[in-house]
Amino acid sequence: MDGDEHTLSVDPSQIPYGRSGQPGSILDICEGFDLALEHTCGGVCACATCHVIVRDGSSSCNEATDDELDQLEEAPGLTLSSRLGCQCVPNGTSKIVIVEVPGWNRNAVKETPH
């Protein structure tokens, strides 16, 4: 593993990990593991700075709301797999979720639920 890749084991009993975003969201989990993920609006679906790309395991994540999709339209580097980290909540049914953080603080985050 290099400095840009992190493998996280999520303990559902610890959710919410942080104070930002939906409980159990990618942002919430990142906060719990002290991984920096921009979240200018504080995780309330009012910016697009928490833009992430879900590379694997997206079927285990909640569906994006219209509000999330509206905000995502403002995100640079938008892809079909893009989500807002503060709104994307994996439900644990996928053994692994691979998330890429695009942009200047590029990281690859692998989340493995218990």
Ligand code: FES
């Ligand atoms: S932190 Fe602003 S939309 Fe996610």
